[in-house]
Amino acid sequence: MAWHRLLSRAAIAGLLAMVGTAKGQETETGNHPDWPRWCGKVYEAGYPAFDPGGQTVEPAPHPDAPLLHIQIKPRYNLYLSSEDEAELIVRSEISPYHGTPWNTSSSSSDRANWFIFTVNLVDTDDVIISNKIIVNNTSTEPQINILSFPLSRLGKPPSLKPIELVLYGAPEGGHPTWTTTTSILYLPDRGAAAKRSSVTKIDNLSGSLFFRPGGGNSNNSSSSSSTTTTTTTTTFEPFFPYGFFASYDGFLGRNDSTAQIQAYHDLGFNAMTPLTNYSGSERNFEYMDELGLRIMYNLRENYKNLDYVREQVESYVLDSEGVFAYWSTDEPDGWQDPFHFPSDAYTLLHALDPYHPVALVLNCQNYYFPHYSSPSDIIMSDVYPIGINATFSKWNTSCTPTLGDCGCDNCAGNLQDVPNRLDDLSRYEKWLGLWPKTKMHNPQSFHGQDYWLRDPSREETYVMALLAVNHGAKGLISWVWPASDLLGRAHGGLAKVLTRSPVVELLLGKYYQARGYVQGDGGPFAAKVVVTGNQGIEVVDAAFWVRTEDSGKKKMLLSVVNGGYVDINSLVSIKLPVNGGTIESIPWDNGGSQKVEWKLERSTLTASRLPALGTFLLVLDLFSV
Numbered sequence: 330m331a332w333h334r335l336l337s338r339a340a341i342a343g344l345l346a347m348v349g350t351a352k353g354q355e356t357e358t359g360n361h362p363d364w365p366r367w368c369g370k371v372y373e374a375g376y377p378a379f380d381p382g383g384q385t386v387e388p389a390p391h392p393d394a395p396l397l398h399i400q401i402k403p404r405y406n407l408y409l410s411s412e413d414e415a416e417l418i419v420r421s422e423i424s425p426y427h428g429t430p431w432n433t434s435s436s437s438s439d440r441a442n443w444f445i446f447t448v449n450l451v452d453t454d455d456v457i458i459s460n461k462i463i464v465n466n467t468s469t470e471p472q473i474n475i476l477s478f479p480l481s482r483l484g485k486p487p488s489l490k491p492i493e494l495v496l497y498g499a500p501e502g503g504h505p506t507w508t509t510t511t512s513i514l515y516l517p518d519r520g521a522a523a524k525r526s527s528v529t530k531i532d533n534l535s536g537s538l539f540f541r542p543g544g545g546n547s548n549n550s551s552s553s554s555s556t557t558t559t560t561t562t563t564t565f566e567p568f569f570p571y572g573f574f575a576s577y578d579g580f581l582g583r584n585d586s587t588a589q590i591q592a593y594h595d596l597g598f599n600a601m602t603p604l605t606n607y608s609g610s611e612r613n614f615e616y617m618d619e620l621g622l623r624i625m626y627n628l629r630e631n632y633k634n635l636d637y638v639r640e641q642v643e644s645y646v647l648d649s650e651g652v653f654a655y656w657s658t659d660e661p662d663g664w665q666d667p668f669h670f671p672s673d674a675y676t677l678l679h680a681l682d683p684y685h686p687v688a689l690v691l692n693c694q695n696y697y698f699p700h701y702s703s704p705s706d707i708i709m710s711d712v713y714p715i716g717i718n719a720t721f722s723k724w725n726t727s728c729t730p731t732l733g734d735c736g737c738d739n740c741a742g743n744l745q746d747v748p749n750r751l752d753d754l755s756r757y758e759k760w761l762g763l764w765p766k767t768k769m770h771n772p773q774s775f776h777g778q779d780y781w782l783r784d785p786s787r788e789e790t791y792v793m794a795l796l797a798v799n800h801g802a803k804g805l806i807s808w809v810w811p812a813s814d815l816l817g818r819a820h821g822g823l824a825k826v827l828t829r830s831p832v833v834e835l836l837l838g839k840y841y842q843a844r845g846y847v848q849g850d851g852g853p854f855a856a857k858v859v860v861t862g863n864q865g866i867e868v869v870d871a872a873f874w875v876r877t878e879d880s881g882k883k884k885m886l887l888s889v890v891n892g893g894y895v896d897i898n899s900l901v902s903i904k905l906p907v908n909g910g911t912i913e914s915i916p917w918d919n920g921g922s923q924k925v926e927w928k929l930e931r932s933t934l935t936a937s938r939l940p941a942l943g944t945f946l947l948v949l950d951l952f953s954v
């Protein structure tokens with residue numbers, strides 16, 4: 330949420346002056362830093378349009394392409410001393426931009442080549458993995474290989490310091506030409522030592538979060554049943570955070586907000602980002618723990634003050650029961666914050682507390698993405714397209730890629746802005762050769778400030794939330810609570826489905842098997858599928874997730890969204906990479922009063938019709954192949 334929209338220009342100038350005094354004279358990023366800008370563009374009337382700078386663009390294809398781009402990551406961003414095994418992901422991709430030329434003609438087989446490698450500890454050069462993988466040069470999708478190894482091979486006691494790893498690779502029979510590095514966290518499990526202390530793992534394969542609450546604070550015995558024992562456990566629950574940024578004024582700032590927090594929880598939310606800190610709101614934070622409501626901890630007002638950041642970590646978060654992430658900074662790109670502020674906060678947070686990931690919010694569509702996204706583990710996107718005038722602003726300027734602020738940066742002012750932004754972020758990562766980060770979306774649940782004429786409707790809310798999920802969002806935190814009764818209930822209703830069984834396990838599936846996504850930009854595992862039908866079909870969006878259960882049974886979660894405002898009254902076909910199965914359940918059906926008939930025959934799922942703004946989640950029980 331953009332504060333400049335709430336403040337007068339004079340107040341902003343005052344605010345910036347204060348920031349300036351905190352750490353010498355800091356310069357904003359981009360061009361014309363002395364003019365009133367948002368996302369690098371001047372937004373008040375009376376200034377010329379200019380190139381804001383900082384765009385991420387598609388790199389020119391490498392002259393020696395095809396290249397083989399090899400990247401490695403630990404499967405989870407951290408491992409605990411109570412665990413024995415770790416996994417390493419080797420991601421290989423035939424890329425026009427990144428990597429080293431791959432001599433396809435050296436292969437004996439037509440379509441595959443062997444890539445041979447070792448993964449070594451940087452400091453001792455000890456080998457922890459020695460293996461080979463097939464490189465499929467006809468596939469433009471990244472190939473994922475998961476290799477496990479015992480943590481004892483790291484040869485080190487657990488500590489807060491990341492352990493550096495390096496991969497050396499070569500084509501079979503060729504010279505080692507590939508080198509790539511990563512680091513792995515092998516941390517002391519504080520579960521036994523500290524009475525509280527939650528831990529969040531990020532699955533680097535899918536970006537999903539897995540959460541283990543701390544054990545001590547709550548007097549509600551059921552809220553942390555899996556971890557109340559003092560013996561440490563590695564039980565991490567799949568965790569899809571769904572909630573709101575919750576205001577201090579009129580909500581958490583009351584002397585006792587427990588009844589309000591209870592009501593919020595009872596609507597179905599499992600997470601909250603309080604717009605305040607622990608000090609002075611102790612009872613509220615404790616009550617959230619009692620309810621099992623997980624917290625994204627707010628640092629944004631003071632994140633530039635590292636003493637403050639340290640104090641928050643050490644006095645509360647490090648030993649908290651329910652904190653699942655930090656929220657370090659809000660729209661630093663919109664504010665054109667100097668790059669070092671978000672990155673100083675991030676570095677300190679990881680040094681003090683590697684147990685909790687750091688989230689930040691981006692507002693701009695394409696303004697210094699690599700700089701502003703790098704100091705984060707989770708990127709949240711602010712895209713508020715409903716009720717805006719996307720072409721002319723309240724400041725009496727037009728809005729273009731070089732001018733103006735219409736409340737949603739470079740938006741069209743419709744529902745598609747939400748998935749388009751998530752796709753943009755994924756595309757930048759691909760262009761830059763970066764490992765994709767966890768994404769979340771901040772749904773619009775407000776109006777006002779002369780930018781947003783109205784709230785989204787209930788149906789628009791569902792469409793935007795599920796389009797975000799289809800395009801890779803692993804959490805939904807709306808701006809802002811208290812919201813209208815209608816939006817509170819709408820989001821709460823969907824939260825009850827997305828955060829619970831059977832949907833959450835499929836959505837965040839630990840044992841992901843979805844490989845063949847058709848259109849590449851939906852994130853690695855929100856696999857987009859081809860949908861066919863008559864008029865209106867181009868705004869139908871479907872995605873699936875597949876999970877193999879321990880029994881070997883395969884299940885699919887399919888999400889279908891009609892993002893259009895018109896009914897599709899004819900048959901809609903969705904082609905799935907399956908060999909038949911049955912529809913086990915329909916956990917979410919917002920298709921209105923006239924029932925939609927679903928049928929699965931071989932690999933084709935059909936819907937008898939798709940009402941305007943209809944949203945559906947289906948669980949399919951797949952026949953074994």
Ligand SMILES: *[C@@H]1O[C@H](CO)[C@@H](O)[C@H](O)[C@H]1NC(C)=O
Pocket residue numbers: 432434435
């Ligand atoms: C590719 O491999 C083939 C067969 O090993 C070899 O003859 C050729 O010189 C290689 N080409 C390059 C550019 O290295």
Ligand SMILES: *[C@@H]1O[C@H](CO)[C@@H](O)[C@H](O)[C@H]1NC(C)=O
Pocket residue numbers: 395433434436438439440441466467
């Ligand atoms: C894949 O390898 C085959 C030979 O093994 C080669 O003919 C083909 O051009 C390669 N394709 C790409 C996209 O590199």
Ligand SMILES: *[C@@H]1O[C@H](CO)[C@@H](O)[C@H](O)[C@H]1NC(C)=O
Pocket residue numbers: 440441465466467468469
């Ligand atoms: C290589 O990838 C293509 C396209 O995804 C696929 O059709 C083919 O089966 C793959 N080949 C191998 C050997 O995995």
Ligand SMILES: *[C@@H]1O[C@H](CO)[C@@H](O)[C@H](O)[C@H]1NC(C)=O
Pocket residue numbers: 546547548549615619
């Ligand atoms: C236990 O919970 C109740 C309300 O559920 C609260 O009033 C009480 O203060 C809590 N006790 C402790 C020790 O947290």
Ligand SMILES: *[C@@H]1O[C@H](CO)[C@@H](O)[C@H](O)[C@H]1NC(C)=O
Pocket residue numbers: 549550551552553619620621622
């Ligand atoms: C206790 O925790 C459970 C699980 O988180 C929650 O559903 C329930 O509402 C809580 N009960 C009370 C009295 O706080």
Ligand SMILES: *[C@@H]1O[C@H](CO)[C@@H](O)[C@H](O)[C@H]1NC(C)=O
Pocket residue numbers: 582583584
């Ligand atoms: C909070 O409690 C104090 C002391 O009882 C009281 O003076 C104050 O008005 C209360 N504030 C609110 C917002 O209720």
Ligand SMILES: *[C@@H]1O[C@H](CO)[C@@H](O)[C@H](O)[C@H]1NC(C)=O
Pocket residue numbers: 604605606607608630640
């Ligand atoms: C956070 O806590 C400090 C005391 O540690 C307090 O002075 C400050 O006003 C609080 N900030 C916010 C944003 O609540």
Ligand SMILES: *[C@@H]1O[C@H](CO)[C@@H](O)[C@H](O)[C@H]1NC(C)=O
Pocket residue numbers: 718719720721
């Ligand atoms: C946006 O505002 C301009 C200027 O007031 C107006 O001409 C235009 O019709 C508006 N567009 C929309 C979609 O409301």
Ligand SMILES: *[C@@H]1O[C@H](CO)[C@@H](O)[C@H](O)[C@H]1NC(C)=O
Pocket residue numbers: 374723724725
């Ligand atoms: C925009 O123009 C209108 C009409 O000329 C004027 O009333 C309004 O004050 C202007 N707004 C700003 C922010 O300059």
Ligand SMILES: *[C@@H]1O[C@H](CO)[C@@H](O)[C@H](O)[C@H]1NC(C)=O
Pocket residue numbers: 402403405406512513531532533534535536537705706707764765766767
């Ligand atoms: C993967 O793990 C690294 C730590 O090795 C972490 O910084 C990064 O955010 C993770 N990426 C994803 C997609 O979860």
